[in-house]
Amino acid sequence: MTVNETENPFLDFTTFYNIIDGELSSTPDNVRHATNPITLEENPAVPVSSIHDVNRAVEAAARAAKLWAEVPWEKRVSAVREYADAIEDKAEDFARILRMETGKTTMWAQHEIGTCVRYLREFCELSLHGEVIEDTKERKIVTRYTPLGVAVGIVPWNYPVQLSCVKMIPAILTGNSYIWKTSPYTPYCSLKFAELGQRFFPSGVLQALSGDDNLGPLLTEHPNVQIVSFTGSIPTGKKVIESCSRTLKRAILELGGNDAAIVCADVDPASVAAKIAAVSFCHSGQICIAMKRVYVHEAVYDAVLAAMVEFTKTLKVGSGNDVYAGPISNKDHFERVKNLLADIDAAKLTVALGSTKPPSDLGGYFLVPTIIDNPPDDARVVVEEQFGPVLPLMKWSDEADVISRANSTNMGLGASVWSRDLDQAERIGKQLQAGNIWINTHAEIGPKAPFAGHKESGLGVAMGVDGLKAFCNVQSIYTRPADGVAQY
Ligand code: NAD
Numbered sequence: 130m131t132v133n134e135t136e137n138p139f140l141d142f143t144t145f146y147n148i149i150d151g152e153l154s155s156t157p158d159n160v161r162h163a164t165n166p167i168t169l170e171e172n173p174a175v176p177v178s179s180i181h182d183v184n185r186a187v188e189a190a191a192r193a194a195k196l197w198a199e200v201p202w203e204k205r206v207s208a209v210r211e212y213a214d215a216i217e218d219k220a221e222d223f224a225r226i227l228r229m230e231t232g233k234t235t236m237w238a239q240h241e242i243g244t245c246v247r248y249l250r251e252f253c254e255l256s257l258h259g260e261v262i263e264d265t266k267e268r269k270i271v272t273r274y275t276p277l278g279v280a281v282g283i284v285p286w287n288y289p290v291q292l293s294c295v296k297m298i299p300a301i302l303t304g305n306s307y308i309w310k311t312s313p314y315t316p317y318c319s320l321k322f323a324e325l326g327q328r329f330f331p332s333g334v335l336q337a338l339s340g341d342d343n344l345g346p347l348l349t350e351h352p353n354v355q356i357v358s359f360t361g362s363i364p365t366g367k368k369v370i371e372s373c374s375r376t377l378k379r380a381i382l383e384l385g386g387n388d389a390a391i392v393c394a395d396v397d398p399a400s401v402a403a404k405i406a407a408v409s410f411c412h413s414g415q416i417c418i419a420m421k422r423v424y425v426h427e428a429v430y431d432a433v434l435a436a437m438v439e440f441t442k443t444l445k446v447g448s449g450n451d452v453y454a455g456p457i458s459n460k461d462h463f464e465r466v467k468n469l470l471a472d473i474d475a476a477k478l479t480v481a482l483g484s485t486k487p488p489s490d491l492g493g494y495f496l497v498p499t500i501i502d503n504p505p506d507d508a509r510v511v512v513e514e515q516f517g518p519v520l521p522l523m524k525w526s527d528e529a530d531v532i533s534r535a536n537s538t539n540m541g542l543g544a545s546v547w548s549r550d551l552d553q554a555e556r557i558g559k560q561l562q563a564g565n566i567w568i569n570t571h572a573e574i575g576p577k578a579p580f581a582g583h584k585e586s587g588l589g590v591a592m593g594v595d596g597l598k599a600f601c602n603v604q605s606i607y608t609r610p611a612d613g614v615a616q617y
Contacts, residue, residue, distance in 0.1 A: 140399030151332025193333025276304035386542025466517035
């Protein structure tokens with residue numbers, strides 16, 4: 130079945146297909162269902178792609194990439210802009226199915242879709258020009274950026290569409306074709322995004338595959354894929370790059386984090402506590418760049434802890450329209466966070482607010498925002514990426530010491546410093562080993578700024594002009610006059 134606007138003016142948000150070579154494609158003999166983490170009901174059937182589906186998608190992507198590479202930049206930009214408008218038109222439907230698969234509250238599901246629309250438009254404001262390195266009578270050197278060919282984006286379940294948009298749009302704008310490997314937990318909104326995209330891009334430029342845990346390796350191993358842009362956990366990222374190395378395909382890795390926030394002595398405790406808690410407990414902590422360890426100067430520790438407890442009490446958890454945070458998105462991760470919470474009990478850490486047990490009245494995979502008062506630096510909740518609604522606050526007194534504690538991790542995604550003294554904040558911030566440093570804010574990102582992880586949090590760059598270059602080959606052209614003297 131082909132998918133264009135004339136034949137199919139309305140997206141059907143109840144049946145879900147792979148998108149291969151401009152067509153809706155199903156796997157009638159092999160389907161799976163993810164679970165709604167709010168109700169624990171089975172979500173609709175989605176395809177389980179086989180190697181046959183992967184081969185068809187990669188062949189179509191390779192054909193499409195050759196033609197798409199010849200399409201002028203401005204036309205690619207127009208297609209992306211029209212796609213953004215169409216997503217905006219269907220924002221309510223997309224938010225509804227995103228909620229069904231991630232458990233996001235209405236507000237945060239709408240926020241993710243709205244962010245996708247904004248990102249698409251902002252990516253269109255970037256441009257990637259070749260560079261003139263030298264231009265003399267004797268010689269001209271020009272560098273240009275050419276598309277790699279077939280790009281694969283592999284995404285996690287926490288922001289399944291937003292995290293694909295930061296791969297898909299740079300790949301498509303720079304003239305590549307893009308295969309969207311959806312998360313097994315959250316394929317629904319992604320498949321519909323790709324289906325809608327068929328109205329704006331030629332067949333094979335944007336495709337999407339759903340499947341189980343076997344699908345990712347089929348794509349990373351495929352010899353006709355030129356680049357894999359992966360977002361997910363550090364252990365899986367290591368497998369991805371190992372697999373990519375066999376065919377020497379490019380890989381961009383956006384991996385886990387354990388962001389530290391350093392709160393200085395001069396802050397307004399109530400204001401800073403509220404800002405930190407609002408980020409940390411958004412989407413029940415399932416955000417790679419949420420702060421996961423908070424170091425508070427001893428002079429304001431008690432005040433910040435008390436203010437954070439009071440503010441966090443106002444953050445309602447549940448499934449209604451007026452709640453701030455929903456459940457943990459899937460059973461596997463629910464079990465993982467519960468295991469971490471059990472360790473808090475076993476280590477007899479002090480729980481300042483919340484609970485290490487799921488609430489009895491909500492059903493679903495719910496956990497409540499939980500604040501841990503001054504655990505030791507080697508507690509699991511401090512050392513591990515909790516990716517859930519539990520936040521440890523620790524005391525500090527010496528600047529060099531707190532910087533060293535913040536840096537004592539294999540992860541380096543983001544970090545923030547909170548102070549009225551911007552010189553102090555900048556001095557501390559520049560010593561933190563992370564790809565994104567925020568001062569008096571946290572988790573602000575956008576298409577125009579490069580996003581990268583230090584240490585094991587990532588490899589390569591997403592977003593910004595560097596993120597466009599990541600989907601390109603670099604080609605340097607050296608030209609001398611035909612009658613000039615050769616120089617070696
Ligand atoms: P995950 O690593 O388990 O899975 C991510 C994706 O990889 C999924 O689509 C999965 O199906 C696929 N996959 C699994 N095994 C694979 C393999 N061998 N080869 C190829 N693909 C494979 O991660 P998750 O649980 O979905 O997501 C949570 C993690 O993602 C957290 O660690 C979080 O910090 C991280 N994350 C990072 C960022 C970032 O920008 N750095 C953003 C969001 C989430």
